[in-house]
Amino acid sequence: MERQQVIDSFRKLLPEEEEYNDRLLSLAESFLAWSRSKVVLKATEEPCRPYMAAHLACEVMKGRLDLEVHVTATPIPKKKYEKQFTYFQEELRPLTKDLYAQHDIMNDVPFLCTRMGSLSAIPYVKELVKTTLVENMRIEHMKGVLIAAYLIVSAKMSGKDELRVNHAERKAAQVILQDTNSISQIQYWMQLLSESLVFHQMPLNAMEGYEVQKQRTKPWSGIASMVQINYEKRLKSYPSWKASIYEQLEQLSQPSIEK
Secondary structure, three states: OOHHHHHHHHHOOOOOOOOOOOOHHHHHHHHHHHHHHHOOOOOHOOOOOHHHHHHHHHHHHHHHOOOOOOOOOOOHHHHHHHHHHHHHHHHHHHHHHEEEEEEEHHHHHHHHHHHOOOOHHHHHHHHHHHOOOOOOOOOOHHHHHHHHHHHHHHHHOOOOOOOOOOHHHHHOOOOOOOOOOOHHHHHHHHHHHHOOOHHOOOOOOOOOOHHHHHHHOOOOOHHHHHHHHHHHHHHOOOHHHHHHHHHHHHHHHHOOOOO
C-alpha cells in the first residue's frame, strides 16, 4: 500500500521517468514511515504525506540520479504545499542530515546557469558561492546562496543594480532548483554576497552581448521543457545507436554466400 502511494507520487514528480531507482523507492518509503511518528498533519493534509516523502527522496537523490523533479501536481494548493514541505523537511532533518551532507551544491551551478541561459556566468557564480558555503550548511540555505549569487552576477553582467531583485529571474531560478526560500532570505544572501571582496573584484560590469546571449538561450518551460529533456536523454544513447547502424550497414555490404 505504502509503496503504491510512493510510486503514484513519483509519477507526478518524475513524469519523464518510466522506472524508479530502488534506492529512491526505499528512501521514500522510509521517509513515509518515519514521518508518521515525526510529522503531525491534519486530516486534510494527510494526502500530502506520501507525496512529500517522495519529494524529499527526490531532493536527496536528484544530484546522484540526475532527476528532473516537477513539483506541479501537488495534492494541495502550491503555496500551502511549499510551507507544508518545509515543515516536513525540518521534522525529518535529524534523519536526513547525513544524506543532505552528501549534496554538492556546486554541481547545481552549471545546471542553474544553463537553464537560465547564462553560460558565461558559471565561473563567477561558482567563485561567489564558494565564499559563503560553510560546513553542515542546510540545503535550503545553500540553494538560497546559489540563487542570490546568480542574481547579483547576472545583474552586474547586464550593467544593472545588483541588489535590485529581478523577480522574474528569481522565480525562474527557484522553480529550477525547487527552492522554497522567501524573498527576504534571498535578499539577505544577495546583500551578503555583494559585500564580499571576491564579488567586487569580478570584471563583470556590463559585459557586452550578455543580454543578447540570454535572449537567445531562454530557459525552456512547459511542454517545450519536457521535449528538451526527452531529447537530451535520447541524445545520450546516440553513440550506441550510431554503432548499431554501422554494424548493420557492414553486414549488408558483405557478399552473401551462395549455398
